[in-house]
Amino acid sequence: MKPIDPKIVHRLFYPSVPVVLCASYGERRSAMPVVSYASLSEEPALVGLSCFRGSSTLKTALRARCFALCILDRKYSSSVEFLGTHTGKRMKDKISASGLTPVKAKKIACYVIKESSAVVECLYMRKIKTGDHFLLVGKVAEVYASEDFDDYWRFKSYKPILYTGMKGGFSLYGT
Numbered sequence: 314m315k316p317i318d319p320k321i322v323h324r325l326f327y328p329s330v331p332v333v334l335c336a337s338y339g340e341r342r343s344a345m346p347v348v349s350y351a352s353l354s355e356e357p358a359l360v361g362l363s364c365f366r367g368s369s370t371l372k373t374a375l376r377a378r379c380f381a382l383c384i385l386d387r388k389y390s391s392s393v394e395f396l397g398t399h400t401g402k403r404m405k406d407k408i409s410a411s412g413l414t415p416v417k418a419k420k421i422a423c424y425v426i427k428e429s430s431a432v433v434e435c436l437y438m439r440k441i442k443t444g445d446h447f448l449l450v451g452k453v454a455e456v457y458a459s460e461d462f463d464d465y466w467r468f469k470s471y472k473p474i475l476y477t478g479m480k481g482g483f484s485l486y487g488t
């Protein structure tokens with residue numbers, strides 16, 4: 314086997330299913346895809362995601378003290394690509410700028426994406442400095458999904474994005 318630069322170790326984990334982290338504060342509606350996420354605990358239900366410290370969505374989530382994770386079908390890949398390749402630092406409504414539709418979350422003060430196949434609404438719990446990223450930990454407040462989820466995904470209507478990296482553009486596994 315050949316040696317690999319430790320900085321790109323995350324690429325060995327691809328293909329990964331990105332989720333879109335959404336957060337809102339005042340008039341700002343931020344969103345960015347993340348692949349570095351995990352469910353951390355079942356009882357209480359906790360999720361964690363690793364966010365680059367300079368990302369504007371992380372800043373919005375920290376101000377709002379809540380955030381949501383939106384899972385999108387692969388037909389929205391170009392919007393997810395937009396969210397992952399443009400910073401919302403100077404955008405009030407990055408969700409609309411990506412071609413997606415912002416709608417109010419059910420339990421938290423946050424705009425989520427109407428086109429989502431599933432939404433996980435979270436209350437901010439803590440942040441842990443992990444190198445040049447922050448591990449953002451949230452307590453799950455509300456979860457909802459399309460009919461395709463029957464305790465497990467059936468993949469009849471929901472087709473996940475399988476992200477393989479940005480070499481030569483946003484690429485998907487199996488396309």
Ligand SMILES: Cc1cc2nc3c(=O)[nH]c(=O)nc-3n(C[C@H](O)[C@H](O)[C@H](O)COP(=O)(O)O)c2cc1C
Binds near residue numbers: 365368394476
């Ligand atoms: C598919 C995909 C997955 C990504 N995963 C992560 C991630 O796990 N953590 C992270 O900090 N950035 C990740 N990024 C990069 C951010 O989404 C990107 O820097 C984004 O433009 C930040 O936007 P913002 O500044 O508006 O928050 C990912 C990008 C793509 C395209």
